[in-house]
Amino acid sequence: MSDKRDLALAAIAPYKDAPLGHFIGAQSAAAQGTPFDVLEPGTGQVLGQCSDASEEQLNAAVAAAKEAFPGWVSTAPEQRRKILNRVADLIVENADRIAAVECLDAGQCWRFMSKAAIRGAENFRFFADRAPGAADGQSLPAKDHVNYTTRRAIGPVGVITPWNTPFMLSTWKIAPALAAGCTVVHKPAEWSPYSARLLVEIAHEAGLPAGVFNSVNGLGETTGKRLTEHPDIKAVAFVGESSTGSAIMRQGAATLKRVHFELGGKNPVVVFDDADIESAIDAAVFMIYSLNGQRCTSSSRLLVQSTIYDQFVARVAERVNNLKVGDPFDPASEVGPLIHPRHFAKVSSYMDIAREDGARIAAGGAPVEGTEGFFFKPTLFADASQSMRIAQEEIFGPVLTAIPFDDEADAIAKANDVEYGLAGYLWTSDLGRALRVSEAMEAGMVWVNSENVRHLPTPFGGVKASGIGRDGGDWSFDFYMETKNIALARGTHKVQRLGV
Numbered sequence: 001m002s003d004k005r006d007l008a009l010a011a012i013a014p015y016k017d018a019p020l021g022h023f024i025g026a027q028s029a030a031a032q033g034t035p036f037d038v039l040e041p042g043t044g045q046v047l048g049q050c051s052d053a054s055e056e057q058l059n060a061a062v063a064a065a066k067e068a069f070p071g072w073v074s075t076a077p078e079q080r081r082k083i084l085n086r087v088a089d090l091i092v093e094n095a096d097r098i099a100a101v102e103c104l105d106a107g108q109c110w111r112f113m114s115k116a117a118i119r120g121a122e123n124f125r126f127f128a129d130r131a132p133g134a135a136d137g138q139s140l141p142a143k144d145h146v147n148y149t150t151r152r153a154i155g156p157v158g159v160i161t162p163w164n165t166p167f168m169l170s171t172w173k174i175a176p177a178l179a180a181g182c183t184v185v186h187k188p189a190e191w192s193p194y195s196a197r198l199l200v201e202i203a204h205e206a207g208l209p210a211g212v213f214n215s216v217n218g219l220g221e222t223t224g225k226r227l228t229e230h231p232d233i234k235a236v237a238f239v240g241e242s243s244t245g246s247a248i249m250r251q252g253a254a255t256l257k258r259v260h261f262e263l264g265g266k267n268p269v270v271v272f273d274d275a276d277i278e279s280a281i282d283a284a285v286f287m288i289y290s291l292n293g294q295r296c297t298s299s300s301r302l303l304v305q306s307t308i309y310d311q312f313v314a315r316v317a318e319r320v321n322n323l324k325v326g327d328p329f330d331p332a333s334e335v336g337p338l339i340h341p342r343h344f345a346k347v348s349s350y351m352d353i354a355r356e357d358g359a360r361i362a363a364g365g366a367p368v369e370g371t372e373g374f375f376f377k378p379t380l381f382a383d384a385s386q387s388m389r390i391a392q393e394e395i396f397g398p399v400l401t402a403i404p405f406d407d408e409a410d411a412i413a414k415a416n417d418v419e420y421g422l423a424g425y426l427w428t429s430d431l432g433r434a435l436r437v438s439e440a441m442e443a444g445m446v447w448v449n450s451e452n453v454r455h456l457p458t459p460f461g462g463v464k465a466s467g468i469g470r471d472g473g474d475w476s477f478d479f480y481m482e483t484k485n486i487a488l489a490r491g492t493h494k495v496q497r498l499g500v
């Protein structure tokens with residue numbers, strides 16, 4: 001247990017004496033702005049400090065990315081592939097260190113983070129191996145012209161990521177950008193900045209040329225805002241809250257920024273009475289309480305057919321009361337702390353909101369006592385209705401809202417009755433119903449009789465307030481690249497003659 005914490009503390013030791021700075025053009029840049037604390041969610045202690053990039057530093061990071069772009073975009077894709085595969089190799093070599101840092105500053109449990117670090121490597125490998133084909137387009141012949149399309153990286157891009165699974169999410173955006181030939185300025189979340197620093201250093205150790213990948217720290221409203229407003233940043237890939245997505249769209253409007261948004265969710269898991277009940281319970285519990293409920297695709301609304309509602313909710317409550325909440329470094333822990341006191345206060349506030357709206361707290365509902373860490377008991381709200389705030393708002397904690405439904409039409413109506421539309425989960429043994437309901441769900445992704453199992457070639461993203469654009473497979477390259485059509489005349493058509 002403590003050896004993993006020691007590993008994490010050793011990994012961040014080089015950045016503890018002074019506030020964590022930035023990584024610009026393959027070099028460390030010292031922090032200059034007013035420092036702010038980075039907390040350890042498991043203990044509540046101050047881990048270190050971080051600070052905003054100054055305007056000059058942000059400009060220097062963008063300038064480095066701009067200067068490196070012509071070289072990187074014209075590097076043979078086979079060479080990009082080699083370097084990015086080497087990044088993947090080094091992530092695997094450092095997987096324990098990375099996972100330990102995620103436990104330390106994001107408070108995520110070891111049992112999930114050890115896999116998340118490896119998934120970060122897979123993200124690099126997946127897009128690295130597709131780099132050689134990224135520019136390939138289509139042949140669209142017409143009578144008088146042969147048209148063909150080709151793709152080229154759009155330019156330097158900004159990548160802005162949240163704190164919930166910081167390392168994995170960073171690789172999910174940065175790997176395809178680099179494989180496509182873009183250069184990157186990354187701004188990780190201010191509450192969990194350390195694993196991003198490991199990533200940028202690993203990438204340079206792997207042979208990434210200077211300026212191709214830069215990392216700046218700081219707050220969203222300052223450093224993040226400047227990055228999204230910078231005229232030399234051609235596109236912004238953002239993962240975070242829906243309201244922040246709106247702000248970024250406004251900030252990027254003057255420079256016509258292309259944006260890709262992976263935003264919030266209030267995802268339903270719909271359980272019909274003909275479902276495999278045991279598996280449905282396993283999946284419902286896993287999809288909301290793993291990763292401390294701080295997961296965009298969490299199934300935070302449990303919609304259960306009224307015929308089995310009481311019995312199903314009682315079974316879930318039993319499991320929730322049994323969850324092992326504790327030290328994120330303990331491999332036995334299933335639920336760790338929330339990220340920050342501000343987020344802890346937000347999650348806590350929904351207990352009164354639930355009571356006032358008339359829901360029943362069937363499990364949890366209070367902070368874990370006797371700890372300085374930001375631990376909140378896994379919570380289940382029962383007898384809720386769709387109109388309640390606990391059914392509409394993204395709480396982003398280990399908190400599940402259970403709502404009964406009558407029939408298929410009612411299930412679809414309730415599943416879709418939120419502003420979000422990221423993921424949907426559906427449990428039934430009726431194939432026709434599975435098809436009808438999954439097609440009717442307003443969501444970017446639906447899993448039938450399954451929890452969220454990612455397959456990297458498939459599209460990932462949401463509809464409504466959950467996002468714009470898709471990642472995964474070739475969808476990522478579509479965002480990071482511009483498509484060009486080239487028309488070659490066969491010499492068979494007549495050009496109109498004017499002014500003769």
Ligand code: NAD
Nearest residue numbers: 161162163188189220224225240241244247262263264296
């Ligand atoms: P957040 O929006 O507060 O912050 C995300 C990032 O944006 C941080 O780096 C932050 O500093 C930056 N930021 C904040 N304001 C900014 C601004 N005005 N301009 C530029 N950058 C700014 O989100 P969070 O609280 O860190 O993360 C939780 C949210 O992320 C949840 O809503 C969750 O659903 C969402 N999320 C979505 C996905 C997905 O794939 N759809 C994945 C993970 C998390």
